[in-house]
Amino acid sequence: MITFEGVTKRYPGGTVALDDVSLECPAGRITVFVGTSGGGKTTALRTINRMVEPTSGRVLIDGKDVRERKPAELRRGIGYVIQHAGLFPHRTILDNIATVPYLLSWNKKKARARALELMERVGLDPAMGKRYPFQLSGGQQQRVGVARALAADPPIMLMDEPFSAVDPVVRAELQDEFLRLQEELHKTIVFVTHDIDEAIKLGDRIAVFQTGGRLVQIDSPENILAHPADDFVAGFIGQNRGIRTLSFAETGGLRLSGDAVRAAGTDAAEAAGTEWVLVVDDDRRPLGWARPAQAPGKLGEAELTPVGPTFQVGGDSVRTALDAAVLSPSGLAVGVDETGAVVGTASGTDLLAVPTHGRHGAGSGERPEPAPEPEEADAGGAG
Numbered sequence: 001m002i003t004f005e006g007v008t009k010r011y012p013g014g015t016v017a018l019d020d021v022s023l024e025c026p027a028g029r030i031t032v033f034v035g036t037s038g039g040g041k042t043t044a045l046r047t048i049n050r051m052v053e054p055t056s057g058r059v060l061i062d063g064k065d066v067r068e069r070k071p072a073e074l075r076r077g078i079g080y081v082i083q084h085a086g087l088f089p090h091r092t093i094l095d096n097i098a099t100v101p102y103l104l105s106w107n108k109k110k111a112r113a114r115a116l117e118l119m120e121r122v123g124l125d126p127a128m129g130k131r132y133p134f135q136l137s138g139g140q141q142q143r144v145g146v147a148r149a150l151a152a153d154p155p156i157m158l159m160d161e162p163f164s165a166v167d168p169v170v171r172a173e174l175q176d177e178f179l180r181l182q183e184e185l186h187k188t189i190v191f192v193t194h195d196i197d198e199a200i201k202l203g204d205r206i207a208v209f210q211t212g213g214r215l216v217q218i219d220s221p222e223n224i225l226a227h228p229a230d231d232f233v234a235g236f237i238g239q240n241r242g243i244r245t246l247s248f249a250e251t252g253g254l255r256l257s258g259d260a261v262r263a264a265g266t267d268a269a270e271a272a273g274t275e276w277v278l279v280v281d282d283d284r285r286p287l288g289w290a291r292p293a294q295a296p297g298k299l300g301e302a303e304l305t306p307v308g309p310t311f312q313v314g315g316d317s318v319r320t321a322l323d324a325a326v327l328s329p330s331g332l333a334v335g336v337d338e339t340g341a342v343v344g345t346a347s348g349t350d351l352l353a354v355p356t357h358g359r360h361g362a363g364s365g366e367r368p369e370p371a372p373e374p375e376e377a378d379a380g381g382a383g
């Protein structure tokens, strides 16, 4: 756990970069510092590894004031990743990743073996180990930056806009892999970004900083979206706050209907009263939509309308399910299990009735959430 106790940083000339900031970054979780440019995010991050010394207040790691530790020794236990990766240009990728192991006097063989292992972990072909940074794409360089920070297996990682310099597609990939890695590694991570969407995707907790180094709110992404502390936070979150809240609503408690689901080969006349039916194969995999009134005969014989996007029940959020409903020709979202078999369908109205608590998707670990109400607890099933 990292604790800020009344941390203030005033630079000569009078700039207040941090104004009496108190917060906690729980062990094994991702805390994201987000906010306006010049709000003090980077300054706050750097007080943790003593690259910045507070004017007053204290930063504690597991209850111990960081000032009691020598900066060099402290930093070896704290991985640090920055924008543009900050790799050493004249060192190979392997040697870049092995920087801290070398500093810790590991023998070269062990350090390189560790670097190779980490390259695989962060999704880089180990054959790239002999290359130099300029021979890698921006996204690959960022992966090297993450691998380098992880090399000596530090319990803490500080990440300052690590994915900001790459295009949105690569950025999303890096974020997804980062979350997967964190599920295995459970590091205590402090992550700075100016991008609220990145903060919501990655953070277990989000700390919002305002100009003048003031911490305005620290809470879970769900609560920040649902209950912004003031107009500044509401404005910072931006539009579509309601819809985005649905990213945190789980589909596991949803009651899905089997009324519109029919096996291929069934007589269309049997479903004559239903405008759209979802035709499934023997394994309940969706084949497409049919309108029985317009295509008499056996379902599946006439051409079907493509199913469109589906959602995984319990795995995807209500936001994803709602998206599937909006794009579905029938207006019904198709819920599938992890094998792709149809569980049932839900209308937009069904989906909006789901309460919006709980973390969705490829997550950054469980978080203490209120237990579901009994009536929400039964898992979705064709019913």
Ligand SMILES: Nc1ncnc2c1ncn2[C@@H]1O[C@H](COP(=O)(O)OP(=O)(O)OP(=O)(O)O)[C@@H](O)[C@H]1O
Pocket (backbone or CB within 6 Å): 011, 012, 015, 016, 017, 035, 036, 037, 038, 039, 040, 041, 042, 043, 044, 194, 209
């Ligand atoms: N070494 C320094 N000397 C004087 N002022 C500084 C110094 N470093 C930062 N500042 C000032 O402190 C304030 C906070 O800066 P900081 O870099 O922490 O903000 P930030 O929230 O990370 O901003 P950004 O998103 O733009 O990177 C800014 O007004 C900045 O100009």
